[in-house]
Amino acid sequence: MAAKLIGSTRIKFKTDLSKSLASLLECPVCFDFMTPPITQCLNGHNICSVCKPQLTLCPTCREPLTITSRNVALENIAETCFTDNRSDAKLKVPSPQHRVYECLAGKSKGCTWKGRRSDLWTHVQQNHDRLAMHWRKETQVFRVSNHDFRVSGTSTQLISVLDQLFWYQFRQDSSKNKWWQAIQYIGSKKQASTYRYTLEFGPVPGDSLKRSIVYSRVTHPDDDHVDSIFKSSDCFNTDLNSIKHFVTKNNSLQFKVKIERT
Structure with missing residues (x-):
């Protein structure tokens, strides 16, 4: 019998084939393993019982x-x-790759929160409201007045x-005359693409x-460190002088950000 340690809970897969089948049980929203009851939309796409009450549209096909x-x-x-020896049968089994998330919004100010993806929005909204x-x-x-x-x-x-979560990342380095922006998808690398x-x-x-700049790429996975993203320049990056061209006469900087499915 194959076994895998996930967090502090040992999940025992009954066969090696079961380990392959278990990949079918990943919820497309929270990426935890789904356990009964498992809900499906009219087109047959599955959602776990924890995420279902929070959604109005199917995250896969957008069907109501x-x-x-x-x-x-x-x-x-x-x-x-798999078999599960836990006393609470409704408790979900965290996916090993997406079990713990950090609060990047408040990290620079000392926030040490870590938890489930499904709890991230509530945490940021309650503790860092201006960043949600x-x-x-x-x-x-985005409109920025009197940007320095x-x-x-x-x-x-x-x-x-x-119905998804993303990190918006921005950095300005005046000493290097550089400007960076990137969007990270919070979840699996497969979904980020x-x-x-x-x-x-x-x-x-x-x-x-009539100068303009347009940049587009697939979202970065959230487990790629933002420093690595900016250092690789595989994101929107330019010099500050180029950005200054888009400051209006009343000293306002305006730009559009779009996030869409590919």
Whole structure:
């Protein structure tokens, strides 16, 4: 019998085949293993019982979750894949790769919170409210007044959009005359490749040259350290002089950020 240690709980897979089948039990929202009851939308996409009450649309196909059903076949697979000796049968088994998340929004100010992905939004909203952004649309306009290009700084904000969570990362280094921005998907690397972010600057009203900058790429996985992302330049990066072209006459900087499914 194969066994795997996940956190402090030992899950015993009944066969090696069960280990392969267990990959089918990963919830597309929280990435934990699904245990009964397992809900499916009209198109057959599965959602765990913890995430289902928080959603109105299927995270896979966007079908409204007004009509759902139990996926009894997958529940039977769950029972076949592993045995669990815990006293609380409803307690979910954390996925080994996505069990613990850090609060990057408050980390620079000493926040040491770590926990489940499903609890991250509540934590940031309650403890770092100004750094939690809930988007109703895929595209948002950022407006910054009196931005100081002489001072270096960083900012990390949590974005909730498309029923998913993302980190918005920004850094400015005045000594190197550099500007960086990136969007990280909070979850698996596989899922990160299914989302794309686009940054768009300009044109500014009154600019006869109608200058603009547009940058787009798939979202970075959140387990890629932001320092590595910025150092590799595999993100939006430019010199501060280029950004200054998009400051309006009233000293306001405006740009668009879009997050969409690929």
